[in-house]
Amino acid sequence: MGFFQDTLPIFKKRELSFLESYKEAEDVYTFLFEKEKDLTWKAGQHGLFSITHKTIKKSIRPFSVASSPTENIVKITMGISDDPSDxxxxxxxLKQGMKVSMSGPVGSFYLKDNxxxxxxxxxxxxxPFRSIVKQIVAEGNGVQKQINLLYIDSKKSYIYKDELDGIASNPSISVTYLYSRNDLHQEIDKFTTLNKNNGKYFIAGPKPMVDSxxxxxxxxxxxxxxxxxxxxIGY
Ligand SMILES: Cc1cc2nc3c(=O)[nH]c(=O)nc-3n(C[C@H](O)[C@H](O)[C@H](O)COP(=O)(O)OP(=O)(O)OC[C@H]3O[C@@H](n4cnc5c(N)ncnc54)[C@H](O)[C@@H]3O)c2cc1C
Structure with missing residues (x-):
């Protein structure tokens, strides 16, 4: 049941109207699109985005929706280097009013229980975690959950940092910024020692990091x- 619920929306394709984009950090950009009333998602899911204003090879990419449904906007944030893909x-x-299309949102990357x-x-x-923690704060039921966010970036370029610092004032959400793999492992080990298989573990990022x-x-x-x-994949 869950699998089909999380996968079937892939067949639902819609056009999203572009609002604006801005630089979030060095080589990182955020894009905002209008959210139609009937569009919703589970915080943490991703959509399949397609370029429609010109013909390019490989015109589709998955991106996590970084906004929570309660924000009433579709936000995606992506790394764009000096020599980006088409x-x-x-x-x-993209200019205001231009369209991209989105299938979904899909996927099972969301909190299912407390x-x-x-x-x-x-x-x-x-x-995806920005969406998840934003949603918890918006629902106001954070007290029932214990969420520990570990955010590792070897360049210490933490996007959304101001927002995340604000969210971390919520008693049930902690945010820890890290840059070394050693420190990350230590933080993970603290959590696994305490919660073992009573805890749920979510990992997002470049594939080699997720696998390790x-x-x-x-x-x-x-x-x-x-x-x-x-x-x-792709990083
Ligand atoms: C479920 C899911 C969710 C995703 N969500 C997001 C998201 O929220 N944000 C996001 O940015 N991506 C996300 N991705 C990845 C995204 O779909 C692209 O694969 C990724 O952004 C790479 O884009 P690109 O192929 O256009 O290449 P580009 O990023 O333009 O890169 C072009 C080429 O340069 C290489 N390259 C780029 N950067 C580097 C680097 N730092 N070091 C070495 N080589 C490099 C790449 O290998 C690539 O061949 C997600 C993927 C999945 C599966």
């Missing part, structure tokens, strides 16, 4: 069924 060049050309949850973000992998953290969790006897992964 897809990302086309994103930078288990203590460890959210582990590597760099740009913070996007998942292996670390399994070494700590965390069962595969308690680990959810959003592996950002």
């Amino acid at each position: 897809f990302k060049k086309a994103m930078l050309e 288990s203590p949850s460890l959210l582990i973000a590597g760099g740009i992998g913070i996007t 953290i998942s292996a670390h969790l399994k070494n700590n006897n965390i069962s595969k069924r308690n680990i959810k992964k959003d592996a950002f």
Whole structure:
């Protein structure tokens, strides 16, 4: 049931109207689109975005929706280097009112219960977690949940930092900024020692990082069924 619910929206394609974009940090840009009334998603899910204003090869990419549904806007944030793909060049050309299309949102990367949850973000992998923690604050039911967000970035370029610092004043959400893999492992180990398989583990970021953290969790006897992964292929 859950699988179909989380997957079937892939067949639902709609056009989104572009509002604005801005630089979030060095080589990182945010794009905002209008949210139609009937569009919703579970905080943490991703959409499949297509370029429609010109013809390019490989015109579709998955992106996590970084806004929560309660924000009434569709926000995506992506890394764009000096020599970007045609897809990302086309994103930078968008002007107000132009359209991209989105299928979904889809995926099972969202909180399903009130288990203590460890959210582990590597760099740009913070996007689905911004949506998740924003939603918890908006629902005002944070007291029932214990959320520990570990955010690692080797360049210490933490996007959304001001917002996340504000969110961390919520008693049930903690945010820890890290830059070394050693420190990350220590923080993970603290959580696994305390919560073992009563906890849920979410990892998002570049695929090699997601795979290595998942292996670390399994070494700590965390069962595969308690680990959810959003592996950002292409980085
Ligand atoms: C479920 C899911 C959710 C995702 N969510 C997001 C998201 O929220 N934000 C996001 O940015 N991406 C996200 N991605 C990844 C996204 O879909 C693209 O694959 C990714 O952004 C790469 O884009 P690109 O192929 O256009 O390449 P570009 O980023 O333009 O890169 C072009 C080429 O340069 C190389 N390159 C780029 N940067 C580097 C680097 N730092 N070091 C070495 N080589 C580099 C790449 O290998 C690539 O071949 C998600 C993927 C999945 C599966």
